[in-house]
Amino acid sequence: MFRPWHQFCLLAALVAGTSAAVAPAITLRQAADPSHVLIGTAVRPSLLSEGAYAATLAREFNMIEPEDAMKWWVTRPNAGTFDFGPGDEVARFAKDHGMKVRGHCLVWDHNNPDWLVHGDFTPAELSNLLRQHITTVMKHYAGQVFAWDVVNEALDENGQVKNSLWYDEPGIGLSKKGTAYIEQAFRWAHDADPQALLFYNEAESEGLNRKSDAIYAMVKDFKRRRVPIDGVGLQLHISQLDFDTTALAANIARLTALGVQVHITELDVSLPLGAGGVAGKDDLQRQAEVYRSVVHACLQNPGCTAIQTWGFTDKYSWIGSHSRGTRGAALPFDRAYRPKPAYNAILQELSQPKNGTQ
Numbered sequence: 295m296f297r298p299w300h301q302f303c304l305l306a307a308l309v310a311g312t313s314a315a316v317a318p319a320i321t322l323r324q325a326a327d328p329s330h331v332l333i334g335t336a337v338r339p340s341l342l343s344e345g346a347y348a349a350t351l352a353r354e355f356n357m358i359e360p361e362d363a364m365k366w367w368v369t370r371p372n373a374g375t376f377d378f379g380p381g382d383e384v385a386r387f388a389k390d391h392g393m394k395v396r397g398h399c400l401v402w403d404h405n406n407p408d409w410l411v412h413g414d415f416t417p418a419e420l421s422n423l424l425r426q427h428i429t430t431v432m433k434h435y436a437g438q439v440f441a442w443d444v445v446n447e448a449l450d451e452n453g454q455v456k457n458s459l460w461y462d463e464p465g466i467g468l469s470k471k472g473t474a475y476i477e478q479a480f481r482w483a484h485d486a487d488p489q490a491l492l493f494y495n496e497a498e499s500e501g502l503n504r505k506s507d508a509i510y511a512m513v514k515d516f517k518r519r520r521v522p523i524d525g526v527g528l529q530l531h532i533s534q535l536d537f538d539t540t541a542l543a544a545n546i547a548r549l550t551a552l553g554v555q556v557h558i559t560e561l562d563v564s565l566p567l568g569a570g571g572v573a574g575k576d577d578l579q580r581q582a583e584v585y586r587s588v589v590h591a592c593l594q595n596p597g598c599t600a601i602q603t604w605g606f607t608d609k610y611s612w613i614g615s616h617s618r619g620t621r622g623a624a625l626p627f628d629r630a631y632r633p634k635p636a637y638n639a640i641l642q643e644l645s646q647p648k649n650g651t652q
Protein backbone atom coordinates (compact mmCIF):
# COMPACT_ATOMS: atom_id res chain seq x y z
CA MET A 295 0.00 0.00 0.00
CA PHE A 296 1.26 3.51 -0.85
CA ARG A 297 1.73 5.68 2.21
CA PRO A 298 2.56 9.43 1.94
CA TRP A 299 6.30 8.86 2.34
CA HIS A 300 6.41 6.33 -0.49
CA GLN A 301 4.28 8.55 -2.66
CA PHE A 302 6.67 11.40 -1.95
CA CYS A 303 9.65 9.34 -3.14
CA LEU A 304 7.78 8.58 -6.34
CA LEU A 305 7.04 12.28 -6.80
CA ALA A 306 10.64 13.29 -6.15
CA ALA A 307 11.77 10.87 -8.85
CA LEU A 308 9.20 12.28 -11.25
CA VAL A 309 10.07 15.91 -10.57
CA ALA A 310 13.80 15.28 -10.79
CA GLY A 311 13.39 13.86 -14.24
CA THR A 312 11.29 16.54 -15.89
CA SER A 313 10.74 20.27 -16.03
CA ALA A 314 7.12 19.99 -17.18
CA ALA A 315 4.32 20.71 -14.70
CA VAL A 316 3.49 17.43 -12.99
CA ALA A 317 0.43 16.65 -10.94
CA PRO A 318 2.08 15.54 -7.70
CA ALA A 319 1.41 11.99 -6.49
CA ILE A 320 0.74 13.48 -3.09
CA THR A 321 0.04 17.11 -2.39
CA LEU A 322 1.12 19.40 0.43
CA ARG A 323 -2.29 19.28 2.06
CA GLN A 324 -2.46 15.49 1.84
CA ALA A 325 0.95 15.28 3.46
CA ALA A 326 -0.01 17.83 6.15
CA ASP A 327 -3.40 16.33 6.99
CA PRO A 328 -2.12 13.65 9.39
CA SER A 329 0.17 16.15 11.17
CA HIS A 330 -0.71 18.92 13.62
CA VAL A 331 -0.09 21.72 11.14
CA LEU A 332 -2.25 23.45 8.58
CA ILE A 333 -0.55 24.36 5.32
CA GLY A 334 -1.72 27.69 3.97
CA THR A 335 -1.04 30.55 1.62
CA ALA A 336 -2.03 34.17 1.05
CA VAL A 337 -4.40 34.72 -1.88
CA ARG A 338 -5.74 37.49 -4.10
CA PRO A 339 -9.44 37.09 -4.96
CA SER A 340 -8.99 38.65 -8.43
CA LEU A 341 -6.81 35.66 -9.38
CA LEU A 342 -9.27 32.93 -8.38
CA SER A 343 -10.68 33.02 -11.92
CA GLU A 344 -7.27 32.00 -13.36
CA GLY A 345 -7.54 28.25 -13.88
CA ALA A 346 -3.99 27.24 -12.95
CA TYR A 347 -4.00 29.54 -9.91
CA ALA A 348 -7.26 28.13 -8.55
CA ALA A 349 -6.38 24.51 -9.35
CA THR A 350 -2.97 24.69 -7.68
CA LEU A 351 -4.42 26.45 -4.65
CA ALA A 352 -7.23 23.95 -4.14
CA ARG A 353 -4.95 20.97 -4.70
CA GLU A 354 -2.10 21.98 -2.39
CA PHE A 355 -3.41 24.02 0.56
CA ASN A 356 -5.91 23.49 3.37
CA MET A 357 -5.83 27.09 4.65
CA ILE A 358 -5.98 30.46 2.89
CA GLU A 359 -5.66 34.07 3.99
CA PRO A 360 -6.54 37.14 1.93
CA GLU A 361 -3.30 38.99 1.23
CA ASP A 362 -5.14 42.34 1.21
CA ALA A 363 -8.90 41.72 0.87
CA MET A 364 -9.74 41.99 4.56
CA LYS A 365 -7.61 45.08 5.23
CA TRP A 366 -9.23 48.42 6.05
CA TRP A 367 -8.52 49.95 2.63
CA VAL A 368 -10.61 47.21 1.00
CA THR A 369 -13.31 46.66 3.62
CA ARG A 370 -13.93 50.34 4.51
CA PRO A 371 -14.24 52.46 1.35
CA ASN A 372 -15.75 55.16 3.57
CA ALA A 373 -16.73 55.65 7.20
CA GLY A 374 -20.28 54.43 6.78
CA THR A 375 -19.79 51.53 4.34
CA PHE A 376 -18.34 48.05 4.59
CA ASP A 377 -17.34 46.12 1.47
CA PHE A 378 -17.12 42.41 2.12
CA GLY A 379 -17.21 41.38 -1.57
CA PRO A 380 -13.52 40.46 -2.06
CA GLY A 381 -13.20 38.83 1.37
CA ASP A 382 -16.38 36.85 0.75
CA GLU A 383 -14.88 35.47 -2.48
CA VAL A 384 -11.97 34.09 -0.48
CA ALA A 385 -14.29 32.61 2.14
CA ARG A 386 -16.45 31.02 -0.58
CA PHE A 387 -13.44 29.46 -2.31
CA ALA A 388 -12.29 28.06 1.02
CA LYS A 389 -15.69 26.55 1.74
CA ASP A 390 -15.91 25.00 -1.72
CA HIS A 391 -12.51 23.35 -1.26
CA GLY A 392 -12.56 22.33 2.40
CA MET A 393 -10.06 24.96 3.54
CA LYS A 394 -9.82 27.07 6.67
CA VAL A 395 -9.60 30.87 6.45
CA ARG A 396 -7.18 33.07 8.43
CA GLY A 397 -8.24 36.70 8.67
CA HIS A 398 -5.72 39.53 8.18
CA CYS A 399 -5.76 42.14 9.70
CA LEU A 400 -7.93 44.35 11.94
CA VAL A 401 -5.46 46.87 13.39
CA TRP A 402 -2.44 48.10 11.41
CA ASP A 403 -0.97 51.52 10.78
CA HIS A 404 -0.38 50.78 7.07
CA ASN A 405 -2.66 50.86 4.08
CA ASN A 406 -5.57 52.46 5.82
CA PRO A 407 -8.01 54.47 3.69
CA ASP A 408 -7.39 58.22 3.28
CA TRP A 409 -10.68 59.17 4.91
CA LEU A 410 -9.44 57.43 8.08
CA VAL A 411 -5.84 58.64 8.04
CA HIS A 412 -6.66 62.25 7.19
CA GLY A 413 -9.98 62.47 9.01
CA ASP A 414 -8.72 64.50 11.99
CA PHE A 415 -10.64 62.24 14.33
CA THR A 416 -10.43 62.67 18.09
CA PRO A 417 -9.24 59.71 20.19
CA ALA A 418 -12.84 59.08 21.28
CA GLU A 419 -14.02 59.02 17.66
CA LEU A 420 -11.16 56.73 16.60
CA SER A 421 -11.90 54.42 19.47
CA ASN A 422 -15.52 54.15 18.36
CA LEU A 423 -14.49 53.58 14.75
CA LEU A 424 -12.03 50.83 15.66
CA ARG A 425 -14.44 49.06 17.97
CA GLN A 426 -17.15 49.23 15.31
CA HIS A 427 -14.73 47.94 12.67
CA ILE A 428 -13.50 44.98 14.69
CA THR A 429 -17.03 44.09 15.77
CA THR A 430 -18.65 44.38 12.34
CA VAL A 431 -15.92 42.58 10.39
CA MET A 432 -15.52 39.75 12.89
CA LYS A 433 -19.27 39.22 13.24
CA HIS A 434 -19.60 39.13 9.44
CA TYR A 435 -16.97 36.38 9.23
CA ALA A 436 -17.88 34.51 12.44
CA GLY A 437 -17.93 30.79 11.67
CA GLN A 438 -15.98 31.37 8.44
CA VAL A 439 -12.69 32.81 9.69
CA PHE A 440 -11.19 30.56 12.36
CA ALA A 441 -8.26 32.81 13.34
CA TRP A 442 -7.57 36.54 13.05
CA ASP A 443 -4.46 38.68 13.03
CA VAL A 444 -6.06 41.19 15.38
CA VAL A 445 -3.05 43.51 15.56
CA ASN A 446 -0.28 43.59 12.98
CA GLU A 447 3.26 45.01 13.31
CA ALA A 448 2.75 47.31 16.31
CA LEU A 449 6.35 47.18 17.60
CA ASP A 450 9.59 48.70 16.33
CA GLU A 451 12.96 46.93 16.11
CA ASN A 452 13.76 47.94 19.71
CA GLY A 453 10.56 46.38 20.98
CA GLN A 454 8.91 49.76 21.64
CA VAL A 455 5.30 50.38 20.67
CA LYS A 456 5.41 52.26 17.34
CA ASN A 457 3.98 55.73 16.96
CA SER A 458 0.81 55.22 14.95
CA LEU A 459 -2.72 56.30 14.21
CA TRP A 460 -4.01 53.78 16.73
CA TYR A 461 -1.43 54.34 19.48
CA ASP A 462 -0.68 58.04 19.76
CA GLU A 463 -1.31 59.88 16.45
CA PRO A 464 -3.76 60.58 18.02
CA GLY A 465 -4.56 57.04 19.21
CA ILE A 466 -7.72 55.60 20.70
CA GLY A 467 -7.26 57.21 24.11
CA LEU A 468 -4.47 54.94 25.37
CA SER A 469 -1.40 56.80 24.14
CA LYS A 470 1.75 56.53 26.31
CA LYS A 471 0.24 53.40 27.87
CA GLY A 472 2.41 50.87 26.04
CA THR A 473 0.54 47.78 24.91
CA ALA A 474 -2.82 48.93 26.38
CA TYR A 475 -4.28 49.75 22.95
CA ILE A 476 -3.28 46.30 21.68
CA GLU A 477 -4.97 44.75 24.71
CA GLN A 478 -8.12 46.78 24.03
CA ALA A 479 -8.25 45.50 20.45
CA PHE A 480 -7.98 41.89 21.64
CA ARG A 481 -10.78 42.42 24.17
CA TRP A 482 -13.08 43.89 21.49
CA ALA A 483 -12.17 41.03 19.15
CA HIS A 484 -13.00 38.40 21.75
CA ASP A 485 -16.37 40.05 22.44
CA ALA A 486 -17.13 40.11 18.70
CA ASP A 487 -16.39 36.43 18.02
CA PRO A 488 -15.53 34.38 21.12
CA GLN A 489 -14.83 31.30 18.95
CA ALA A 490 -12.12 32.88 16.79
CA LEU A 491 -8.46 32.38 17.63
CA LEU A 492 -6.83 35.77 18.18
CA PHE A 493 -3.26 36.40 17.00
CA TYR A 494 -0.67 39.13 17.33
CA ASN A 495 1.25 39.11 14.00
CA GLU A 496 4.74 40.58 13.63
CA ALA A 497 7.66 40.97 11.22
CA GLU A 498 11.38 40.43 11.87
CA SER A 499 10.75 38.86 15.25
CA GLU A 500 11.17 35.22 14.34
CA GLY A 501 14.48 34.70 16.10
CA LEU A 502 15.74 36.07 19.40
CA ASN A 503 16.01 39.85 19.34
CA ARG A 504 14.66 42.92 21.11
CA LYS A 505 11.39 42.85 19.21
CA SER A 506 10.73 39.15 19.87
CA ASP A 507 11.68 39.69 23.53
CA ALA A 508 9.03 42.43 23.72
CA ILE A 509 6.41 40.17 22.11
CA TYR A 510 7.27 37.45 24.60
CA ALA A 511 6.91 39.90 27.51
CA MET A 512 3.60 41.21 26.15
CA VAL A 513 2.12 37.73 25.67
CA LYS A 514 3.32 36.68 29.12
CA ASP A 515 1.65 39.74 30.64
CA PHE A 516 -1.56 39.19 28.62
CA LYS A 517 -1.78 35.53 29.64
CA ARG A 518 -1.19 36.39 33.31
CA ARG A 519 -3.98 38.99 33.24
CA ARG A 520 -6.27 36.82 31.11
CA VAL A 521 -6.30 39.15 28.12
CA PRO A 522 -7.76 36.96 25.35
CA ILE A 523 -4.81 36.11 23.09
CA ASP A 524 -4.43 32.69 21.47
CA GLY A 525 -1.37 32.99 19.33
CA VAL A 526 1.56 34.78 17.77
CA GLY A 527 2.08 34.98 14.02
CA LEU A 528 5.71 34.96 12.92
CA GLN A 529 5.81 36.38 9.41
CA LEU A 530 9.13 35.02 8.14
CA HIS A 531 9.83 37.13 5.08
CA ILE A 532 13.35 35.76 4.66
CA SER A 533 16.00 37.35 2.48
CA GLN A 534 19.12 35.65 3.92
CA LEU A 535 20.02 32.17 2.72
CA ASP A 536 21.93 31.59 5.98
CA PHE A 537 18.75 32.10 8.00
CA ASP A 538 19.16 30.86 11.61
CA THR A 539 16.42 28.33 12.37
CA THR A 540 17.93 27.45 15.76
CA ALA A 541 16.83 30.86 17.05
CA LEU A 542 13.44 30.42 15.35
CA ALA A 543 12.94 27.08 17.13
CA ALA A 544 13.95 28.64 20.46
CA ASN A 545 11.49 31.50 19.96
CA ILE A 546 8.67 29.09 19.04
CA ALA A 547 9.52 27.06 22.15
CA ARG A 548 9.38 30.00 24.55
CA LEU A 549 6.14 31.38 23.07
CA THR A 550 4.32 28.04 23.08
CA ALA A 551 5.49 27.46 26.68
CA LEU A 552 3.29 30.46 27.58
CA GLY A 553 0.28 28.50 26.33
CA VAL A 554 -0.23 30.24 22.97
CA GLN A 555 -0.01 28.78 19.48
CA VAL A 556 2.46 29.93 16.87
CA HIS A 557 1.51 30.29 13.22
CA ILE A 558 4.13 30.91 10.57
CA THR A 559 2.12 33.45 8.63
CA GLU A 560 3.95 35.02 5.69
CA LEU A 561 6.80 32.72 4.72
CA ASP A 562 8.76 33.54 1.59
CA VAL A 563 12.47 33.36 0.77
CA SER A 564 13.44 36.01 -1.76
CA LEU A 565 16.45 35.59 -4.06
CA PRO A 566 18.54 38.05 -6.06
CA LEU A 567 17.52 37.96 -9.72
CA GLY A 568 20.02 37.98 -12.56
CA ALA A 569 19.56 39.07 -16.15
CA GLY A 570 16.10 38.22 -17.43
CA GLY A 571 14.75 38.10 -13.88
CA VAL A 572 15.98 34.56 -13.26
CA ALA A 573 17.34 33.22 -9.96
CA GLY A 574 20.53 31.13 -9.86
CA LYS A 575 20.27 27.34 -9.70
CA ASP A 576 22.39 27.12 -6.55
CA ASP A 577 20.29 29.76 -4.85
CA LEU A 578 17.15 27.77 -5.63
CA GLN A 579 18.68 24.73 -3.90
CA ARG A 580 19.74 26.80 -0.90
CA GLN A 581 16.29 28.36 -0.79
CA ALA A 582 14.81 24.85 -0.62
CA GLU A 583 16.95 24.10 2.42
CA VAL A 584 15.71 27.27 4.15
CA TYR A 585 12.11 26.22 3.49
CA ARG A 586 12.91 22.72 4.74
CA SER A 587 14.43 23.95 7.99
CA VAL A 588 11.57 26.37 8.72
CA VAL A 589 8.98 23.63 8.17
CA HIS A 590 11.09 21.31 10.31
CA ALA A 591 11.27 23.86 13.16
CA CYS A 592 7.47 24.19 13.15
CA LEU A 593 6.78 20.46 12.96
CA GLN A 594 9.11 19.85 15.92
CA ASN A 595 6.81 21.81 18.22
CA PRO A 596 3.18 20.71 18.76
CA GLY A 597 2.27 24.33 19.54
CA CYS A 598 3.27 25.47 16.05
CA THR A 599 0.02 24.78 14.25
CA ALA A 600 0.17 26.43 10.83
CA ILE A 601 2.69 27.13 8.09
CA GLN A 602 1.60 29.69 5.54
CA THR A 603 3.47 31.07 2.55
CA TRP A 604 2.88 34.65 1.32
CA GLY A 605 1.51 33.63 -2.05
CA PHE A 606 2.54 30.39 -3.76
CA THR A 607 3.57 31.15 -7.33
CA ASP A 608 6.45 33.40 -8.40
CA LYS A 609 4.01 34.82 -10.95
CA TYR A 610 2.36 36.83 -8.16
CA SER A 611 4.36 38.05 -5.18
CA TRP A 612 4.74 41.35 -3.36
CA ILE A 613 8.55 40.98 -3.55
CA GLY A 614 8.82 41.99 -7.22
CA SER A 615 7.34 45.48 -6.90
CA HIS A 616 8.75 45.97 -3.41
CA SER A 617 12.34 45.34 -4.63
CA ARG A 618 11.79 47.04 -8.02
CA GLY A 619 12.46 43.75 -9.76
CA THR A 620 15.88 43.11 -8.20
CA ARG A 621 14.68 40.20 -6.05
CA GLY A 622 12.02 37.54 -6.38
CA ALA A 623 11.53 33.81 -7.07
CA ALA A 624 10.54 33.62 -3.41
CA LEU A 625 7.75 31.02 -3.47
CA PRO A 626 7.41 27.22 -3.86
CA PHE A 627 5.97 27.26 -7.42
CA ASP A 628 7.57 28.99 -10.40
CA ARG A 629 5.77 31.41 -12.70
CA ALA A 630 4.29 28.49 -14.69
CA TYR A 631 3.02 26.77 -11.51
CA ARG A 632 5.74 24.11 -11.68
CA PRO A 633 6.95 22.88 -8.26
CA LYS A 634 10.41 24.21 -7.40
CA PRO A 635 13.03 22.54 -5.18
CA ALA A 636 11.45 24.54 -2.31
CA TYR A 637 8.15 22.75 -2.92
CA ASN A 638 9.83 19.36 -2.82
CA ALA A 639 11.60 20.26 0.42
CA ILE A 640 8.34 21.31 2.11
CA LEU A 641 6.58 18.18 0.87
CA GLN A 642 9.41 15.96 2.02
CA GLU A 643 9.39 17.49 5.53
CA LEU A 644 5.60 17.21 5.79
CA SER A 645 5.80 13.58 4.67
CA GLN A 646 8.40 12.51 7.23
CA PRO A 647 7.44 9.37 9.17
CA LYS A 648 7.57 11.26 12.49
CA ASN A 649 4.37 13.03 11.57
CA GLY A 650 2.36 10.02 12.46
CA THR A 651 1.29 8.10 9.37
CA GLN A 652 3.95 5.53 8.67
Ligand code: 9MR
Nearest residue numbers: 361362365398404405446497529560612
Ligand atom coordinates in the same frame (compact mmCIF):
# COMPACT_ATOMS: atom_id res chain seq x y z
O1 9MR B 1 1.59 41.62 0.13
C1 9MR B 1 0.85 42.73 0.57
C2 9MR B 1 0.77 43.79 -0.52
O2 9MR B 1 -0.01 43.30 -1.58
C3 9MR B 1 0.17 45.08 0.03
O3 9MR B 1 0.27 46.10 -0.94
C4 9MR B 1 0.90 45.51 1.31
C5 9MR B 1 0.24 46.72 1.95
O4 9MR B 1 -1.07 46.43 2.39
O5 9MR B 1 0.88 44.46 2.25
C6 9MR B 1 1.54 43.30 1.81
O6 9MR B 1 1.46 42.32 2.83
C7 9MR B 1 2.10 42.65 4.05
C8 9MR B 1 1.27 42.06 5.17
O7 9MR B 1 -0.06 42.56 5.09
C9 9MR B 1 1.86 42.37 6.53
N1 9MR B 1 3.25 41.96 6.59
C10 9MR B 1 4.11 42.41 5.50
C11 9MR B 1 3.50 42.03 4.16
C12 9MR B 1 4.43 42.40 3.01
O8 9MR B 1 4.59 43.77 2.94
